[in-house]
Amino acid sequence: QKCLKLIKKTKFLNSYITVTEDLALEQAEEAEIRFQRGKPLGPLDGIPVAVKDNFSTANIETTCASVMLKGYIPPFNATVVQKLLDQGAVLMGKTNLDEFAMGSGSTDSIFGPVRNPWSYSTHCRDRSGQTPGGGTSDSDWAVTGGSSGGSAAAVASLTCFASLGSDTGGSTRNPAANCGIVGLKPTYGLLSRHGLIPLVNSLDVPGIMTRSVHDAATVLAGVLQGHDPKDSTTVDYPITPINLPDDIDVSSICIGIPREYHAPGLSSETLSHWSRTAELFEKAGARVVEVSLPHTQHSIVCYHVLCMAEVASNMARFDGLEYGYRSAVDSSTEAMYAATRHEGFNDVVRRRVLSGNYFLLKHNCKLFVVKQIRIGHLGYNFVLMFVCCVCFRLLTPTTLTEAIRYTDFTKEDNRTRSAQEDIFTQPVNMAGLPAVTVPVALASTRLPISLQLIGQAFQEQKLLTVANWLE
Ligand code: GLN
Secondary structure (H helix, E strand, C coil): HHHHHHHHHHHHHCCEECCHHHHHHHHHHHHHHHCCCCCCCCCCCCCEEEEEECCCCCCCCCCCCCCCCCCCCCCCCHHHHHHHHHCCCEEEEEEEECHCCCCCCCCCCCCCECCCCHHHHHHCCCCCEEEEEEEECCCEECCCCCCHHHHHHHHCCCCCCEEEECCCCCCHHHHHHHHEEEEECCCCCCCCCCCCCCCCCEEEEEEEEEECHHHHHHHHHHCCCCCCCCCCCCCCCCCCCCCCCCCCCCCCCCCEEHHHHCCCCHHHHHHHHHHHHHHHHHHHCCCCEECCCCCCCHHHHHHHHHHHHHHHHHHCCCCCCCCCCCCCCCHHHHHHHHHHHHHHHHHHHHHHHHHHHHHHHHHHHHHHHHHHHHHHHHHHHHHHHHHHHEEEEEEEECCCCCEEEEEHHHHHCCHHHEEEEEEEEHHHHCCCCEEEEEEEEECCCCEEEEEEEECCCCCCHHHCCCCCCHH
């Protein structure tokens, strides 16, 4: 009930698309009874959670923040959603995002942009009485980052304890960093993608957003991870519980600082907190070394070619026949397809579909897609994985700066900014590795600055142990 009250109080943040109030109250009541009988279902029994609106939820509208899927009610739950419910989690609602998870601001939604809760935080006013990042006028507030901005704002505004995002190139870590919470991108294949409406199948993973590293570990290992027969890319490993020790000794670990991540546009404050944190590790006895990831500059290009190619084939299913929106144009089947897609998708999605189909033309495919797979998936993977194996963990910024104001975000060429923003996050998806973002400081704007730790594949225990120390 407290969480529901907070959802109503923070409606202006626009973090939820659908609030499942009745369901939440019913689930909470059932959990209460189990609790009184001393028989909770699991670690999340009775715990309020929220789910990004690109995960299918049985009998609950799932829109992907797009005209195309508005009104679409899936007949089944995504596996990760089902796992949450099986453990007694209380579903508060479905959260806002960039249309079909394409973006880095959560500003491209048919339901309007998501606002960063820090812009309205009363206990964080600076000396002149200003709230951080603005928050005073209707447009003067900071963005949440994206594309899972609704899930990040929902956790940061305390309307739930954990939320699901999706992470294809940083969509969980970017908004988590901007909203000062923990954002975990698990190893590709550890969590089921069944029921997650795909963006780039070869890179997508469900992401976990929480208030603490401990909570992220509980949601991951206690509830979500594990093989799913409905997703052939999940690995059939025995599930190991994650135990985060209270007393963490980092003296035996090696932390790599990638040289190429000193990227153009990195704010001096972020850089200084990055250096300071590396020093902190060093003082605690860890070995901190500079490493080189020479493919970094190619990574964004590779990502975009692969992303567009996969988007083109993924979006082909939205033809006006099977699900959601259908245009009134009916002069021919082709005209209906074209009009449905034109009216149903925003220009970001249409642009990726067009470019993707261009890259997939027979004579372009070899030139672009195969080459990008070689450079990106193989080249980059290999180097990043190799460095992670030798060096165990990498410490990098998550974003170039703290969250920027909506007026600035929309003033600049949004898409260029979007591509730049992903520089620290999307190489991790190309390599399929786990990474976690942790807030480490407040910028002079009093908005959070976060850093990212990248780990070895399927070594979430080690990664979260170090993240817990950092937290
Ligand atoms: N910003 C990236 C994009 O627009 C990442 C998206 C994501 O991770 N879902 O493609």
